[in-house]
Amino acid sequence: MADESYDVIVIGTSQGGRFLPVDLAKAGKRVALVERGAVGGVCVNSGCTPTKTMVASARLAYQARRAGEYGLRIGPVSVDLAAVRERKRAMVAGARQNYAGRLDQDGLDLIEGEARFTGPRTVEIALRDGGTRTLTAEVIVVDTGTRPRPPEIGGARDVDLLDSTSIMELGELPEHLIILGGGYIGLEFGQMFRRFGSEVTIVQSRPRLLMPEDEDVSEAVAALLRDEGITVLTSAVAERVERTDGGGLRLTVSMPDGERQVEGSHVLAAIGRIPNTEALAPEAAGIRLDDRGFIEVDEHLETSVPGVYAMGDVKGGPAFTHLSYDDYRVLHATLLGRQKASIRGRTVPYTVFIDPQFGRVGMSERQAAEQNRTVRVAKLPMSAVVRAIETGETRGFMKAVIDADTGRILGAAVLGAEGGEIMSIIQVAMLGNLPYTALANAIFTHPLLAEGLNTLFAPDEQPVT
Numbered sequence: 001m002a003d004e005s006y007d008v009i010v011i012g013t014s015q016g017g018r019f020l021p022v023d024l025a026k027a028g029k030r031v032a033l034v035e036r037g038a039v040g041g042v043c044v045n046s047g048c049t050p051t052k053t054m055v056a057s058a059r060l061a062y063q064a065r066r067a068g069e070y071g072l073r074i075g076p077v078s079v080d081l082a083a084v085r086e087r088k089r090a091m092v093a094g095a096r097q098n099y100a101g102r103l104d105q106d107g108l109d110l111i112e113g114e115a116r117f118t119g120p121r122t123v124e125i126a127l128r129d130g131g132t133r134t135l136t137a138e139v140i141v142v143d144t145g146t147r148p149r150p151p152e153i154g155g156a157r158d159v160d161l162l163d164s165t166s167i168m169e170l171g172e173l174p175e176h177l178i179i180l181g182g183g184y185i186g187l188e189f190g191q192m193f194r195r196f197g198s199e200v201t202i203v204q205s206r207p208r209l210l211m212p213e214d215e216d217v218s219e220a221v222a223a224l225l226r227d228e229g230i231t232v233l234t235s236a237v238a239e240r241v242e243r244t245d246g247g248g249l250r251l252t253v254s255m256p257d258g259e260r261q262v263e264g265s266h267v268l269a270a271i272g273r274i275p276n277t278e279a280l281a282p283e284a285a286g287i288r289l290d291d292r293g294f295i296e297v298d299e300h301l302e303t304s305v306p307g308v309y310a311m312g313d314v315k316g317g318p319a320f321t322h323l324s325y326d327d328y329r330v331l332h333a334t335l336l337g338r339q340k341a342s343i344r345g346r347t348v349p350y351t352v353f354i355d356p357q358f359g360r361v362g363m364s365e366r367q368a369a370e371q372n373r374t375v376r377v378a379k380l381p382m383s384a385v386v387r388a389i390e391t392g393e394t395r396g397f398m399k400a401v402i403d404a405d406t407g408r409i410l411g412a413a414v415l416g417a418e419g420g421e422i423m424s425i426i427q428v429a430m431l432g433n434l435p436y437t438a439l440a441n442a443i444f445t446h447p448l449l450a451e452g453l454n455t456l457f458a459p460d461e462q463p464v465t
């Protein structure tokens with residue numbers, strides 16, 4: 001078949017990039033949108049939507065078990081994992097349907113298949129229903145994302161390990177879930193399955209959980225997970241995994257004090273993600289990759305090949321849906337606006353959806369020290385916040401890093417009830433370039449968690465470091 005010509009080809013359908021092909025088509029461009037899997041990408045199908053749906057079930061189980069503390073009698077709580085999975089499946093199906101509905105736009109062709117570059121402007125699609133199509137366009141946007149990194153430990157290929165997608169399809173509770181990795185995915189699933197009723201062991205190769213964060217954060221997170229009955233092993237390097245005679249799994253872990261064996265029923269690998277670039281063959285177009293296989297881009301998200309752009313996780317760096325969405329904003333300006341936009345200097349907030357949530361934005365205390373900044377560090381335990389006391393959710397703390405000279409807020413870390421929302425209030429103050437005194441003196445409704453910001457930012461509370 002002859003090559004088919006489009007104005008723009010977008011490869012991958014992500015939650016972040018869901019508006020770009022539609023906007024381009026509305027603007028009169030002929031757009032091909034190529035997807036090899038389910039529409040909506042990771043966030044909708046196997047990331048944010050299903051995990052946060054299941055986290056909600058786990059939180060309810062946890063709260064229900066605490067009912068007695070609140071003066072309620074509701075009896076023993078047990079979890080029907082198959083029913084939790086049904087709720088999750090329904091949520092994903094709804095989100096996917098919603099997504100697909102948005103693609104009904106004149107000028108936009110959704111092509112189901114796997115894209116592969118055969119030249120700088122040419123892409124061959126292996127169609128899901130068989131056969132191939134060859135498309136050409138002056139502008140190509142790569143939004144192909146990442147997938148779980150397979151562990152390179154002895155025996156891993158001989159046993160069935162779970163990843164973040166397959167674990168959500170379990171219909172029965174693991175008796176003992178061993179998790180490799182103490183990052184976002186390891187912690188969210190670890191707490192979730194503990195609350196569902198599994199025994200859980202987290203095996204983290206680095207000295208701390210959430211290694212990029214300040215030490216007090218890692219310690220507090222480890223303490224609250226241990227408090228819920230999770231075993232947390234740090235500086236624990238998994239060496240090999242094998243099946244036991246009883247049908248379980250045995251993990252051999254090397255730790256500073258020697259070798260240890262952990263036996264469990266299931267092992268989840270949550271050790272990071274790798275870019276979806278093999279099938280895409282970007283080298284055929286001359287697109288430069290970094291040494292880990294991610295696509296290199298400039299501040300306008302353009303790759304080393306003019307006219308070819310990359311957005312979302314496939315370009316490396318922080319991997320969040322809201323960042324993929326911001327990439328859409330940048331590409332919209334570049335491809336449809338009058339002026340190019342840039343990704344330089346973006347403030348990237350994030351929230352780890354453990355309970356209590358951990359919300360973060362801007363500079364950490366350690367980053368400030370590395371930059372030799374003179375800062376004030378404000379810290380307030382959640383047990384000092386009236387709302388947290390009244391609702392019985394006093395675990396965690398609020399923390400802010402303030403420039404000692406200008407009084408501007410440089411960053412915040414909130415481990416506490418609605419930690420992501422509280423962090424976002426501080427983020428807005430940072431966006432508005434407000435001095436910390438604006439939050440110290442603001443009138444917040446009593447008794448909200450936000451009220452804690454008055455105390456957190458009270459000038460007397462903050463030692464200079």
Ligand SMILES: Cc1cc2nc3c(=O)[nH]c(=O)nc-3n(C[C@H](O)[C@H](O)[C@H](O)COP(=O)(O)OP(=O)(O)OC[C@H]3O[C@@H](n4cnc5c(N)ncnc54)[C@H](O)[C@@H]3O)c2cc1C
Nearest residue numbers: 012014036037041042043047115144145312313319320321
């Ligand atoms: C378990 C889990 C939980 C998460 N929770 C959160 C959260 O709470 N908040 C948050 O902000 N982020 C979360 N994330 C991260 C978030 O999902 C990603 O950052 C986001 O999905 C990245 O979007 P993207 O633009 O890179 O595209 P993706 O969502 O990765 O989509 C890429 C699409 O490209 C398709 N594709 C790949 N190669 C080809 C090809 N050659 N041809 C055609 N199609 C192709 C894929 O099938 C996929 O549909 C989570 C991730 C995981 C795994």
Ligand SMILES: NC(=O)c1ccc[n+]([C@@H]2O[C@H](COP(=O)([O-])OP(=O)(O)OC[C@H]3O[C@@H](n4cnc5c(N)ncnc54)[C@H](O)[C@@H]3O)[C@@H](O)[C@H]2O)c1
Nearest residue numbers: 181182183184185186204205206270271272319351352353
């Ligand atoms: N709430 C959210 O926004 C959210 C939730 C889930 C995932 N995500 C995104 O998905 C990405 C991937 O999550 P992730 O948890 O897989 O990666 P991660 O990079 O957050 O954490 C991986 C952890 O595994 C550890 N590790 C690496 N190799 C190991 C090994 N062999 N044995 C034991 N531990 C090992 C690392 O030290 C690290 O702590 C995240 O970086 C994040 O961007 C975001």
